[in-house]
Amino acid sequence: MARYILRRVLLALPALFGLVLLTFVLTRVIPGDPAATLAGDSATPAQIADIRARYGLDRPIWEQALVHVKQVLTGDLGSSIFSGRPVIEEIGFRLPATLELTFFALFLATAIGIPLGVVAALNHNGPVDQLVRLISVGGLAIASFWLALMLQLVFAMEWDVLPLRGRVEVELGTPPLRTGFLLIDSLLAGRLDQFRDALWHLVLPAVTLCLPGLASIARFTRSGMLEMLQKDFVLYARAAGYGRFRLYAIYVLRNAVTVTVTQIGLLFGALISGAVAVEAIYDWPGLGTYAVQAILSADYKALLAVTLVVGVVYAAVNVLVDVVQALVDPRVAEDIR
Amino acid sequence: MRLIAALLATALLAVPPAMAQQRPLIWGDTLPATLDPHAIFDVPSQFILLNAYDGLYRYQGNPPQLTPWLVERHTTSADGLTWEFTLREGVKFHDGTPMTSEDVAYSFRRLLAMNRAPAAAFSPVLKPEGISTPDERTVRFVLSAPYAPFLAALPLVAVVNAKLLQANTVNDDWGAAWLAANDAGSGAYRMDPATYRTRTSLDLERFAEHFLGWAHNRRPIDQVRSRPIMETSTRVLALLRGEIDAGDSYLPTDQVERVERNARTRVQKDESMRVFIIRMNNRKPPFDNLDARLCFAHAFNYEGFNTIILKGLVVRNAGPNPNSLWGNPPNLAPYAFDLAKAKEHCDRARAAGSPIGREIEIHIQSELEQTTQAAQMFQADLRRVGINLKIVPNTWANITAATARAESTPDTWIHWVSSYFIDPENWIGQMYDSRFHGTWKASSWYRNERVDAMLAQARGSLDRAERERLYQEATRIVVAESPDIWVYNTLNLRGVSRRVQGWNFSPVGSGGELRTLWLEN
Numbered sequence: 001m002a003r004y005i006l007r008r009v010l011l012a013l014p015a016l017f018g019l020v021l022l023t024f025v026l027t028r029v030i031p032g033d034p035a036a037t038l039a040g041d042s043a044t045p046a047q048i049a050d051i052r053a054r055y056g057l058d059r060p061i062w063e064q065a066l067v068h069v070k071q072v073l074t075g076d077l078g079s080s081i082f083s084g085r086p087v088i089e090e091i092g093f094r095l096p097a098t099l100e101l102t103f104f105a106l107f108l109a110t111a112i113g114i115p116l117g118v119v120a121a122l123n124h125n126g127p128v129d130q131l132v133r134l135i136s137v138g139g140l141a142i143a144s145f146w147l148a149l150m151l152q153l154v155f156a157m158e159w160d161v162l163p164l165r166g167r168v169e170v171e172l173g174t175p176p177l178r179t180g181f182l183l184i185d186s187l188l189a190g191r192l193d194q195f196r197d198a199l200w201h202l203v204l205p206a207v208t209l210c211l212p213g214l215a216s217i218a219r220f221t222r223s224g225m226l227e228m229l230q231k232d233f234v235l236y237a238r239a240a241g242y243g244r245f246r247l248y249a250i251y252v253l254r255n256a257v258t259v260t261v262t263q264i265g266l267l268f269g270a271l272i273s274g275a276v277a278v279e280a281i282y283d284w285p286g287l288g289t290y291a292v293q294a295i296l297s298a299d300y301k302a303l304l305a306v307t308l309v310v311g312v313v314y315a316a317v318n319v320l321v322d323v324v325q326a327l328v329d330p331r332v333a334e335d336i337r
Numbered sequence: 338m339r340l341i342a343a344l345l346a347t348a349l350l351a352v353p354p355a356m357a358q359q360r361p362l363i364w365g366d367t368l369p370a371t372l373d374p375h376a377i378f379d380v381p382s383q384f385i386l387l388n389a390y391d392g393l394y395r396y397q398g399n400p401p402q403l404t405p406w407l408v409e410r411h412t413t414s415a416d417g418l419t420w421e422f423t424l425r426e427g428v429k430f431h432d433g434t435p436m437t438s439e440d441v442a443y444s445f446r447r448l449l450a451m452n453r454a455p456a457a458a459f460s461p462v463l464k465p466e467g468i469s470t471p472d473e474r475t476v477r478f479v480l481s482a483p484y485a486p487f488l489a490a491l492p493l494v495a496v497v498n499a500k501l502l503q504a505n506t507v508n509d510d511w512g513a514a515w516l517a518a519n520d521a522g523s524g525a526y527r528m529d530p531a532t533y534r535t536r537t538s539l540d541l542e543r544f545a546e547h548f549l550g551w552a553h554n555r556r557p558i559d560q561v562r563s564r565p566i567m568e569t570s571t572r573v574l575a576l577l578r579g580e581i582d583a584g585d586s587y588l589p590t591d592q593v594e595r596v597e598r599n600a601r602t603r604v605q606k607d608e609s610m611r612v613f614i615i616r617m618n619n620r621k622p623p624f625d626n627l628d629a630r631l632c633f634a635h636a637f638n639y640e641g642f643n644t645i646i647l648k649g650l651v652v653r654n655a656g657p658n659p660n661s662l663w664g665n666p667p668n669l670a671p672y673a674f675d676l677a678k679a680k681e682h683c684d685r686a687r688a689a690g691s692p693i694g695r696e697i698e699i700h701i702q703s704e705l706e707q708t709t710q711a712a713q714m715f716q717a718d719l720r721r722v723g724i725n726l727k728i729v730p731n732t733w734a735n736i737t738a739a740t741a742r743a744e745s746t747p748d749t750w751i752h753w754v755s756s757y758f759i760d761p762e763n764w765i766g767q768m769y770d771s772r773f774h775g776t777w778k779a780s781s782w783y784r785n786e787r788v789d790a791m792l793a794q795a796r797g798s799l800d801r802a803e804r805e806r807l808y809q810e811a812t813r814i815v816v817a818e819s820p821d822i823w824v825y826n827t828l829n830l831r832g833v834s835r836r837v838q839g840w841n842f843s844p845v846g847s848g849g850e851l852r853t854l855w856l857e858n
Contacts (some may be wrong), residue, residue: 033738036777043378044457045741045775051452082370082377084517135339149570157574164578165571169359170562283566283575285537292567293536296704296705297370298734 001326008322012315019311020304024068027300028061034298038081055081068304077305082297087305090290095309096180097167098279098286102271105206109213110264117221117260118212118253124226132218139215144274148208148281155204163201165283172197205282209274213267220263224256231255258329265321269314360855361560362837365572365581366567366849368536372528373516374495375448378455380586380755383846384563388541390495390522392549393422393441394488396845398659399607401759403489407436407496407548417483417799424474428548430498430518431527438470443499447476447511457776458490480591483797485804489760492845497521515700522547524854526561539563541851549852554839556855569706576602576832582856583837586847588830589706590647596832607842608652609829610659610756612764615699615711615822620743620782623693628686630819632693633749635679635716636670637711643825646710651825656816657754657765659826659844663806666763669816673825680722696725700750703730709750709826739782754778756844761808766792769815783820 035052036043052058056067071078077087120132156164167182168174174182175189183202186194228234229252237247272287279288287306294302369382386392395406405411408422428436446465448456467479480487498521502512505519512521518535520528525547532540540563543551551557564581566572575581575590577599588596588604596602615637623629629716643651654660655671686693699715701708709728709837716726729747736752739745757763770792773779788811795807833840836857842848 033741034734036738036741037734040451043453043776044460044773047452047457047460048741079514080370080535084371084373084376084513085535093534093537152571152574157578164574164580165566166564170363170564170580280568281571283568283571285534289567293370296732296734298732298738299370 001323004326005319005323008319012319016308016311016315020069020308021065021071023304023307024065025061027303028064033057034081034300037298070256072308077308078293078301080299080302082299082302087302090302091287091305091309093177093180094285094287094290095313097284098275098288099271099313100181100183101202101205101209101284101286102268102275102280103203105210105271106213106264106268108206109210109217110265112210112218113214114221114253114257114260116218118225118248120218120222121225121229121256122248129222132222136215136219139211139218142149142211144208144212145277146279147211148204148278151204151312152281162204167198167201167284168194169197169201205278205284208282209271209278212274213271213273216263216267217260218258221256225252226257228252254328258325261321261328268317268321272310272314341620352664357730361562362558362583362851362854363581364561364563364583364851365566365575366563366583366585366831367567368539368563370536371517372519372533372539373513374497374522375444375451375455376453376513376517378436378453378493378757380847384849385528386493386495386848387522387524387846388526388561388852389524389528390497391428391524392492392494392496393490394491396492396759396843397841399609399842399844401610401843401845402691403492404757406492407441411488413799417485417797418480420478420480420487421471422476424476425548426474428523429546430501430523432498432501432546433546434500435656436496436498436523437473438476439473440499441476441496441654442470442492443502444496447497447502448494449480450511451513455493458486462487467633474563482601483799485796485799486760486762486766487567489762490758493758493801495522498523523547527574534559536565543570547852554853554855558851558854558856561851573832576804576834579834582834584832586829586831586849587705588832590650590830592832593648593650593830601834602832603835605829605831605833605840605842606650607844607848608661608845609827609847610662610759611753611827611829612654612657612659613651613707613711613753613824613827614657614751615715615824616747616750616752616781617821618743618746618748618780618782619784619820620747621748623691623695624748626689626691626693627818628682628689628693629693631672632679632682632686632722632724633719634819634822635675635682636724637672637715637822637824638674638718639671639824640674642711642714645824647707650828650830652828654823654826656812656823657768658761658808658812659756659764662759662761662764664812666809666813672819674718675785676718676721683722683724684795693724694726698727698729698748698753699746700729700731700736702736702752704732711751727814739775741775743774743782746780746782751778752777759845761804762796765808765812765815766796769811781820783815783818785814785818788814 035048035057039048039051041216079086116132120129123129152164155162172194175185175191175194180186182198186198234252237251276288279286280292291306366380369377369385370383371377372387391407393406393408394403397404407428408426411422413420424438430436440793445468449460449465462480462482463486469477472475501521503511505515507514518533519530525544526541527544529540532538543557543559566575572584576584579601579763593604596604617630619625639653643653652660653671655669656773658665683693699712701712711766712728720724736750754764767773767778769783769788771784771789774782791811797806798804838857839853839855841850841853
């Protein structure tokens with residue numbers, strides 16, 4: 001298993017290197033001049049040229065790329081050209097916010113999506129199956145920004161039962177940040193009021209974010225289950241007198257869920273990118289809003305760092321998914337060996 | 338595991354936490370990208386400039402009056418080159434250090450060395466060696482050429498604590514890395530660096546020892562929480578729900594009635610100095626042709642846009658300077674929406690060989706809805722005179738970068754020109770003098786040698802009457818040549834909680850000064 005994990009990690013490295021180069025080239029060839037934006041309103045061409053020289057933006061692009069790769073390899077992601085602060089510091093505050101939201105959304109999508117898929121498969125073409133199909137199509141079709149606005153209007157404005165925005169009530173404050181995950185930090189600080197408040201704030205953004213993933217997981221689980229239910233071993237197990245719960249929950253689901261696990265890994269990427277719109281609407285101080293601000297102000301240093309960090313997290317989650325898959329179905333690791 | 342499950346269940350079943358009855362002021366407007374007042378120059382940075390720092394002068398009231406702030410008096414030499422300022426006594430920085438003329442001199446030298454945008458107003462006429470401090474309370478500036486807007490531009494410069502910055506300087510950076518997230522001011526509010534997260538949160542606390550004292554405000558606000566909300570719809574909902582006490586100064590006009598109707602909120606409406614403008618690239622055909630420009634000027638439905646779309650919450654502006662500014666010619670007639678006249682001018686331009694039939698791009702700022710609305714309306718009306726206008730979504734950063742060269746400047750684009758300092762130089766001076774070509778403000782690439790000469794003369798003259806005459810004359814010529822389309826002067830619309838009282842609006846800073854505010858229980 002250790003060799004298997006090592007191989008998966010090594011395979012991720014060239015992909016990350018490609019990401020570093022590609023994103024650098026993309027951010028430097030798209031329109032926009034960070035020097036002009038940084039110089040600010042009323043800046044003269046001489047001021048802009050001065051800033052361009054100071055940040056090395058006047059050098060050939062290959063030279064800039066080389067400097068960038070060198071910096072990344074030494075763990076230096078540079079400073080935001082606008083805030084003047086190291087981007088790693090800024091990301092360090094925002095990444096846990098995005099991960100907390102994404103993991104919570106993934107948890108909801110999995111915890112609801114898999115049972116829905118199982119129930120739908122066991123009621124193949126029945127009313128429950130039709131309902132799950134409707135939820136699946138709806139979940140994939142509804143635009144998240146529209147859903148977010150509707151949920152805000154209903155649950156926060158009309159019924160006043162859930163918070164409108166943010167991670168925590170301003171006056172309640174935040175616990176001392178140890179992990180950056182408010183749910184964990186509030187528990188570590190013994191502040192149940194903050195834990196409850198943070199959880200409460202997570203509900204609407206996570207529900208909005210998880211819906212497409214939930215739909216997708218339900219569909220994959222359903223089709224996996226349907227496929228497995230046709231297999232001979234199921235027929236044999238039935239004939240041998242296995243109980244329904246044991247048969248479906250242990251034998252059929254375990255075989256059916258391998259595809260779903262792969263899907264969860266891919267979904268994570270979709271959730272991170274979907275978080276941009278969700279974070280903006282729910283005023284969630286995560287990487288998504290940071291990326292939007294970086295794009296609007298042509299802060300290429302911040303943008304490069306965000307894409308790299310997201311890339312690393314995405315690669316790590318995929319390695320993790322591969323490991324889980326190998327645990328669920330040891331043949332996967334065997335095949336690769 | 339059971340404990341976590343129990344906690345989850347409790348949390349999900351419990352009612353949301355009740356809001357505290359008494360709260361500090363929650364400010365929902367945008368925070369600038371950095372706390373360094375010399376490193377950035379935009380509308381959000383004015384919040385830091387006005388509240389955490391002080392300058393030699395400050396604009397107060399509406400119409401804005403240039404008011405001595407850190408200075409008691411000043412003298413100017415007859416040739417307009419030497420300016421000497423005597424500082425007030427007893428001004429202290431937030432760390433208790435007394436402010437001296439050295440701090441003022443250091444602040445201007447730092448500004449010039451960093452060479453970011455606020456420096457643009459001074460760098461053509463002021464060099465570091467021209468700044469001296471004859472004594473602790475006197476600072477002297479010797480300019481290389483007479484520059485009338487010098488005094489008007491002084492409020493742009495925050496005076497920083499020189500000793501504190503020198504102690505935090507690394508690699509000759511003038512303390513830039515440190516000041517990006519720290520406080521070195523003397524302003525009415527002290528920033529708490531521990532609470533600062535870039536563009537996300539900042540807490541401020543009242544500085545009881547501010548040099549002006551607090552006698553003017555019986556119940557000043559002690560604690561301010563700046564919590565910017567990026568998305569307009571969420572910001573408005575948060576205001577309506579009582580989560581924030583003030584939004585930004587761009588409340589969409591279609592939300593005004595809703596905010597007014599709410600029992601908790603109202604709209605603070607103040608005539609500002611921010612001109613909405615459609616730029617035309619005068620170097621690019623067809624806009625190098627006067628008839629083509631006049632065709633466009635007559636094809637915009639000013640009345641429809643201002644009255645119907647913006648619900649009459651703006652004031653028609655005939656030229657580049659805001660209506661309420663001095664230097665405007667009396668009875669300056671604005672262009673009227675007249676498609677017959679537009680067609681006439683278009684036909685003339687076509688007959689002169691101008692490629693008015695080509696697809697013409699208009700660049701909008703995607704995140705600012707009004708620019709889209711204006712472009713869509715313009716597109717529909719221009720189609721009626723046979724012009725094909727293509728709307729190109731873009732960002733401020735990209736467009737301003739493109740305006741560095743005439744070839745890359747869009748055919749047309751939409752923006753506002755805000756008030757950074759109150760002088761015609763801020764508008765007509767920097768927009769239509771060809772010496773500013775390459776800056777976004779002069780992005781119509783208009784050139785008229787007579788106008789250039791008049792604007793240069795006005796810039797160098799200390800005689801207000803002469804300056805007024807020159808600006809009036811220059812404005813008449815510019816408006817007649819229609820290099821751009823001037824649409825309206827803004828009414829500043831900010832949604833605020835009804836508990837916020839003591840509003841003291843000034844167009845510079847869009848009313849973001851907290852010193853006079855108090856909260857009603």
